[in-house]
Amino acid sequence: xxxxxxxxxxxxxxxxxxxxxxxxxxxxxxxxxxxxxxxxxxxxxxxxxxxxxxxxxxxxxxxxxxxxxxxxxxxxxxxxxxxxxxxxxxxxxxxxxxxxxxxxxxxxxxxxxxxxxxxxxxxxxxxxxxxxxxxxxxxxxxxxxxxxxxxxxxxxxxxxxxxxxxxxxxxxxxxxxxxxxxxxxxxxxxxxxxxxxxxxxxxxxxxxxxxxxxxxxxxxxxxxxxxxxxxxxxxxxxxxxxxxxxxxxxxxxxxxxxxxxxxxxxxxxxxxxxxxxxxxxxxxxxxxxx
Numbered sequence: 001x002x003x004x005x006x007x008x009x010x011x012x013x014x015x016x017x018x019x020x021x022x023x024x025x026x027x028x029x030x031x032x033x034x035x036x037x038x039x040x041x042x043x044x045x046x047x048x049x050x051x052x053x054x055x056x057x058x059x060x061x062x063x064x065x066x067x068x069x070x071x072x073x074x075x076x077x078x079x080x081x082x083x084x085x086x087x088x089x090x091x092x093x094x095x096x097x098x099x100x101x102x103x104x105x106x107x108x109x110x111x112x113x114x115x116x117x118x119x120x121x122x123x124x125x126x127x128x129x130x131x132x133x134x135x136x137x138x139x140x141x142x143x144x145x146x147x148x149x150x151x152x153x154x155x156x157x158x159x160x161x162x163x164x165x166x167x168x169x170x171x172x173x174x175x176x177x178x179x180x181x182x183x184x185x186x187x188x189x190x191x192x193x194x195x196x197x198x199x200x201x202x203x204x205x206x207x208x209x210x211x212x213x214x215x216x217x218x219x220x221x222x223x224x225x226x227x228x229x230x231x232x233x234x235x236x237x238x239x240x241x242x243x244x245x246x247x248x249x250x251x252x253x254x255x256x257x258x259x260x261x262x263x264x265x266x267x268x269x270x271x272x273x274x275x276x277x278x279x280x281x282x283x284x285x286x287x288x289x290x
Contacts, residue, residue, distance in 0.1 A: 007241050012238070017231075017234060018232075019257070020257050021227055022257075023255070023257025023261065024257065025258075026092045026258060027265065028223050028227065030092060032216050033212070033216055034208055035204070035205050037204055040082050041198065041200075041201050042220055043228050044197060044228075046220075046229060047225070047232060048187060049229075050225050051183060051233065054229075054233060060184070070177050070178075073173055073176050073177055074188050074192050075192045075195070076173060077173035077174065077177070077189050078189045079192065079196040080167075080169040081189055082193040083163075084163050084170060087166060088100065091103070094159060095155070095159075096156075096268040097259075097261060098258060098263065098268065098274065098278070099160070101254075101255045101259065102137075102255055102282075103138060103164065104160045104161075104164050105254075107165075107171070108248070109130060109131050110164060110168040111171050114172060129284070130284040133280050133284040134281045136277075136280055137276075138281065140273045140274060141274045141277035141281075170189075186236060252282050252286055
């Protein structure tokens, strides 16, 4: 009994740490002067290399037979993951970290609304209310002045919402992948993302890795190895021990940390209306999980 509780406690701590780390991502992304597509590619490459080392040390065997069966879905989900990263990184360049992150966290609500269509799940009145209130939260974050006047903030928020759509696509596609589990699935999706992102980067501006400064290299290694490789290992390790509901609720530590960093460390402004919008998105998303 005590051993089981210890495992759950450890898993809970791993998940909390991974969410806090995810919440600091924007600080380092902004310190990497590379196009978003190229940054997403290097992030996937570094994370895949680290996970490969993790497999070799742990003598973990890849489920090759399952890979053949799920190859098409893995390739599509990898492409969606890559586009998700590109749009999120672009959102950071156009608007505040808090606005981009809160817009991005509409993804779980999008999944809730699409599951009845793709998986014939029943949509409850509670889920519908959560969708409506989260949408109201997005409108508040955008601000009526941005809706009328446009500008960089609106572009950034729309990019954040676009990232949320692709993130939702990754979640939905993962529901179709039955034969590959956990961190192996993520590793294979990283490889798929790399396969899709290499031609994308080659056709949209090329490669600029040699032009990076020492600071840029440092930030890139932190994002690829620490924020993606190490943190994904922690994240998936924790999921094995925690209930899905608890894991989903704890995942909302990420946007809360991002908002705090945006305001207190990066010195970005946030309006009362945006704070209310963020509370609506996170609050109703959490309620939807309970």
